[in-house]
Each structure stands twice: as structure tokens, then as C-alpha cells.
């Protein structure tokens with residue numbers, strides 16, 4: 001039986017609907033916020049407002065990718081999920097961001113064994129999320145479970161700390177069947193992430209790489225997809241990097257080349273200045289109100305749009321259960 005683990009419980013994959021596969025509703029702290037207050041997303045009402053706009057535009061599910069130690073706030077996420085009961089779904093992640101956000105010498109990822117780290121991730125998927133996000137010695141599990149595992153690497157290199165995380169994440173996947181969604185920094189180290197995950201025994205068909213569009217090299221993306229992983233494009237309307245046509249063209253080219261079953265889409269609106277509810281930006285709904293209609297008007301087949309928004313996330317986020 002295949003089930004997707006949302007914050008309010010398991011759902012059949014057909015229930016998932018139009019999905020934003022990598023976004024941020026709440027980030028209550030962490031190193032990103034220390035560096036730049038724009039990363040602070042701490043308001044439940046504003047998160048509800050932002051998700052409401054996404055639903056109004058036809059969306060159903062948001063995958064929140066704030067992991068352990070980076071401001072993940074389980075109680076607030078549960079509150080948001082409850083407000084959308086019966087109307088929308090939220091999937092929350094366990095796992096880690098890129099190594100830069102943790103102390104490589106004293107963090108428990110550094111001091112624990114790979115098996116111990118993997119066991120903590122497995123517990124969040126099988127038993128329930130820790131209300132304190134493993135920030136301290138007290139672990140209090142809710143009945144809500146993580147539905148995805150995150151791992152990340154920095155720009156152009158993978159540190160021993162990050163390798164350890166990748167090993168733990170691959171083990172946790174083998175134990176649970178949960179999908180892995182990774183962070184690449186500007187799209188670098190994507191192939192190296194795949195090689196690590198393969199070496200550690202991960203199922204590449206349940207692996208999604210994020211932010212690879214920041215390195216918008218079609219040849220490179222095809223090589224990545226040929227390994228069996230999927231790519232989640234995000235960062236629409238980030239014109240400071242490049243305009244949307246770069247991402248649209250990648251999608252058109254890859255669909256033409258037969259990769260439409262391996263593409264997902266998201267906004268990754270992880271800054272207050274990207275979200276309408278905080279008074280800035282084009283909002284999470286932009287992907288549905290502007291970008292998808294644009295793809296359609298440029299001739300992208302409806303079957304490709306449905307795969308990218310609905311069927312691919314439903315397949316990848318589904319977990320095999322007895």
C-alpha cells in the first residue's frame with residue numbers, strides 16, 4: 001500500500017493534488033536567520049495567508065523543507081496544517097541543510113555515529129516528529145510524521161560533515177522508503193550528491209535534487225536525470241539571477257527529450273521578501289498564477305504539466321507500507 005505522510009496523517013497518493021515540492025512556511029531561527037533577518041518566517045497567520053493564496057490558485061499540497069537545526073518549528077507547522085484540514089496538505093521534512101549551518105566540531109551530527117543519526121531520522125518518519133526538532137536533550141514526539149528526508153551540500157565542495165549526513169540519510173531511506181530531497185548550492189555538486197547516495201545504497205528513483213536550475217546547463221541536467229533522480233526547479237521570478245524564460249526553456253527542452261516524469265516545480269519562497277503575506281514578493285502562488293499558464297501558452301502539453309505538478313510528486317513522495 002502506498003501512502004504519503006502529511007502532518008495530519010497518511011493520505012493515498014491520488015489525494016496529493018497540485019504540489020509545490022520545495023517551499024518554506026515557517027522558519028523560526030537558525031543560522032540563515034542569524035545572517036539575514038529576511039529568512040525569518042515565524043508567523044502562523046501569515047503562513048496560512050500565503051498557503052491560502054496557493055490553494056486559491058489551484059494548489060493542494062506544500063512540501064515544507066525546513067529541516068533540523070534550521071528553524072524548523074513543529075508546533076507552528078501543526079497549527080498551520082490543522083487550519084487546512086480537509087482542504088490542503090503539508091508534508092514536513094526531517095534531515096539537514098548544508099553543513100555551513102552547523103558546528104562541524106560539536107553538533108550531534110559530528111559527535112554521534114552514522115547509525116545513531118539515521119535512527120533519529122527514522123524515528124521522525126516512523127514514530128513522530130520531535131516537538132523540539134532535536135534542538136535539546138528532551139525529545140517529545142508528536143504523532144505527526146516526517147514525509148521526506150533532506151540533505152544538502154555547499155558551493156563546489158562536499159565536506160566530511162555533509163558526507164556523514166548523506167550516509168545517514170541514505171540509511172534512513174533504506175529503513176523507511178521515504179523520499180530524499182537535497183539542497184545543492186547554486187546547482188553545484190549535483191552529480192557528486194548522486195554518486196554519494198548511490199554508494200550509500202539510496203534508491204535514486206526516490207531522490208529529488210533542488211536548485212539545479214541555478215546552474216542552467218541543459219547537458220548537465222540530462223546527465224543528472226539519466227541516473228534516475230528527479231529535479232525540482234524553483235526560484236521563479238528571481239530575476240537577479242536570470243529571468244523565468246531560462247527555467248521555462250529547460251522544462252520545454254527536457255519534456256521534448258522525454259524527461260517529463262522526472263521534473264517537479266516549486267517556488268522555494270524562503271524569504272519574507274518573497275512572500276505576499278509578509279508584504280513583499282510575488283508569493284508562493286506565482287508558480288500557478290503566472291508560470292504554469294506561461295508554460296501552457298508556450299505550448300507545453302497538458303500531460304507534462306500534470307506530471308510535473310501532480311503525478312511526479314505523488315509517485316516520489318509515496319512510501320510503501322505493509
Ligand SMILES: [Zn+2]
Nearest residue numbers: 022065268270
Ligand atoms: Zn529551500
